[in-house]
Amino acid sequence: MSEARKSKGRSRSGGADGADRESPEALRHRRFAAWHGAERILSRGGHGQTIRERLAELTAHAPDSCDLDDWTDTYGNGVVAELERRVAELLGTEAAAFFPTGTMAQQVALRCWAGRTGDPTVAIHPRAHPEVWERSALEVVSGLRTVHPTSEPRLPTAEEVRDLGEPFGMLMLELPLREAGFVLPSWEELTETVDAARERDAVVHFDGARLWECAPHFGRPLQELAELADSVYVSFYKSLGGLSGAALAGPHALVDESRAWRHRYGGQVFQQWPAVLAALTGLDRELPRLPEYVAHAEVVAKALGDALTATGLTWHRVHPDPPHTHQFQVWLPYPAEALNEAGLRQAEETRTALFRVWRGSEAPGVSMTEVTVTSEGLDWTASDVAEAVRGFMDRVGIQD
Template structure:
């Protein structure tokens, strides 16, 4: 996306009175104002840790039920350290990864380029691996990675029974289990278990603060005290021990206060929105019903045409439908990821149908 188009999209969303997918973008001044309401800013910041960073690490470890948690500036860095830890502790420089997983799709294969590790395909199916697939890997791996949910397969989750089985299969072959839990916060309704119970299945977990919680940036790698002791020097070596991270830490703490309690509500309403979108002529929704508050939507138009129509409707009607359209593998269709958050809670099925009709009419 060009800078001009990105700016137009941000302005269109910001000016809209109603937003179906996503949240209203905030300016830097608004983000700073959020920090003022999140904490007492007269306290001391962090200095290579401590202060709000330590408070965030302790709070997340408590939420997840782990012995410790370590703040990283990015999830990419946190996941590299998780895989290095597994390789160093087991002596096996290979990890079982999904080809649609974050490490393969969005981290430029950092685990291989920077740490010399090998990725072994856990499954080629558009879902997380099964216990049988892990048992049949055919070569040893130090870590089995499970992404909850698997974003690039459509934000899909296994059942609780399937997740328990795959974790058991990983341990049966002598491997650790690492959850790529960037969006694990909103996975608990589908799994039917509390967050701590889900996390207890894994040896380590990475969580994000900006994907669902509305934070500025940052991630945590959580697990045992031994993992934390290993992670801190490796975070430094990778350049992630930053002098001060209090803006990211404070916004993450605010997200835990404001957004985390509402995610279950978003997941529930996503099913209403998905049903309404599935009724739009020519539309396809997956998964249906959604496993989290995010899912995929296909419409039978080129991506560029849909993107322009959505922008024009937003600029004229002040109603934001959904952006980020890409031409799909399905001939004649474009796809987007729908995120049901606070702005969408006021939308009824009739509202969704009306907004879709505006976009279709704009296309002509």
């Protein structure tokens, strides 16, 4: 980023507490430019890349995962069918269906299960994705209703599932539970919760948008994890670096029915090969590396906690500690605007991007950000993290 652009960003923000004076579009461009220009970053992902770069990346890697001389897909055949076959094989399920979004995949899955069980009630955590991010789509679009076994910031226990005071046809478990800090239960806790749902004649569906990176925590292969559920949804962009898209995996009968509902929901897309090629390259390139990312996230999280303590900060939180996946939360006692401005200035001035976007919480003056460690973060040492934390906190303007 040019010095003129950096100066412009600072003058428009009016200081660390005035970043919201920039228009949303100007702030978006400023963020992407800062992340794009960063030489040190924990995870680059699909954010902060130009269209040209994303196209070049796809062109460079796709030949290793797919025969580019094959014909393009039409309404779900060809390369789409190959991706579905790969997913079913990886998860050990009878079949899988590609969906343009995970929101659609999960609505369809739960709607299909409701028809089979005769019960439209879904037991789900109040912080799960459908409850927080989907505009009440389960109720408004699919005619389902939700009940909550627990509101604690963790997955429900077997006891809570058994004691839920009304019938339910489906138990949906988000693995990991993102809004609670990408948290996971132990393997024993998970199997007991699944067993408790089965005791109540409920089917079990895994929201596995980030299931790919859960295997190291459980110490079990993906197939053994997916085998616990009656159906599983997985995402191709959250952990695998794809462009978009998801898959619903499960028994043939369910997947076949889901294709019919996918069509009704508007998901029968004419051609999907760009998203599918990116998904295939993600399976080949990123999936094998996820255990490495998970392991290094522990190093980064510990270094972050130690470095924040060393600044003399009276309160902070790294959660969970240690992380359960390659993603975790950091909490600080400052407004989100100040923290976002500090992070942007650090990236613009030093080409080191430690944190991305902070958001406020129910507690006034307390904010949270999510940290992701991928290939770009593997060479960060504890001392690198400590140096970046000092630079970040200097720009927050801490005054103890």
